[in-house]
Amino acid sequence: MILWFTIVTVVVAAVGGVLCVVLGLAGRRPSDLSVGALALLELLLIAQVVVGIVAPLTGNPPSGSLLEFWVYLVSAVLLPPAGAIWALLERSRWSTVVMGVAALAVAVMVWRMHVIWTVQQA
């Protein structure tokens, strides 16, 4: 993985997540802003999939378990759309919180992926 790109993804996920949770608790329904944050995050995650495929071929192999890395990545890619669908089936303030929770979970997962890639012991 590429460190700066990981950081960008984690920051977008964390900021987007906190934003959605705050907007939701403030009573906002899903808007272009909150859904857009999730869409942007999904775009970055798809780019991470490309990075995950290409990086080992260009002399940037994972140091940890490749299987574990991909399990996390596939889960992370599925979360924003799943969260958005689940949220938009019922547009209430809690829908926005739901999207925030999904984004925050992605933030943790992407960071964990980077740890698996770079500093896995044994």
Place this chain on the structure above:
Amino acid sequence: MSTAAQPRRMTGIGRVLVIVYAVLALGATGRSLVQIVERFSHAPLAFTLSAVSALVYILATLALIFSASRAWYRIAWVAISFELIGVLAIGTLSLVRPDLFPEPTVWSFYGIGYVFVPLALPFLGLWWLVAHRPATVPGGEAAPATP
């Protein structure tokens, strides 16, 4: 807004509960899949428990989604009670007999690896179930979002 005769759907803050359960189900499933595929013999008990906890989270997620139906509501009670017992028992066991858990499970040390969300979640789940019985009481539509 909605008519009281409608069957109770998963609504409002309950949807947040479901997404948290879904995230834990995903995390626990992924973790136990990796553990069992890569090194099951290393810690068979811990990894079996990981798989069990993953199944419980999947079941609890589905049961909460469909908890308007009485059957699923009952399944939700069973799954979440099992989850509560699991996190308390495994959490305690991992403190008392750490040798049984050379590698962490979702429930080790009461879910410390998941910032204790696994410890809080069953209480929230049971609270939600108590507060949202399936349509036994007519007219008891879920309260609108709190102000």
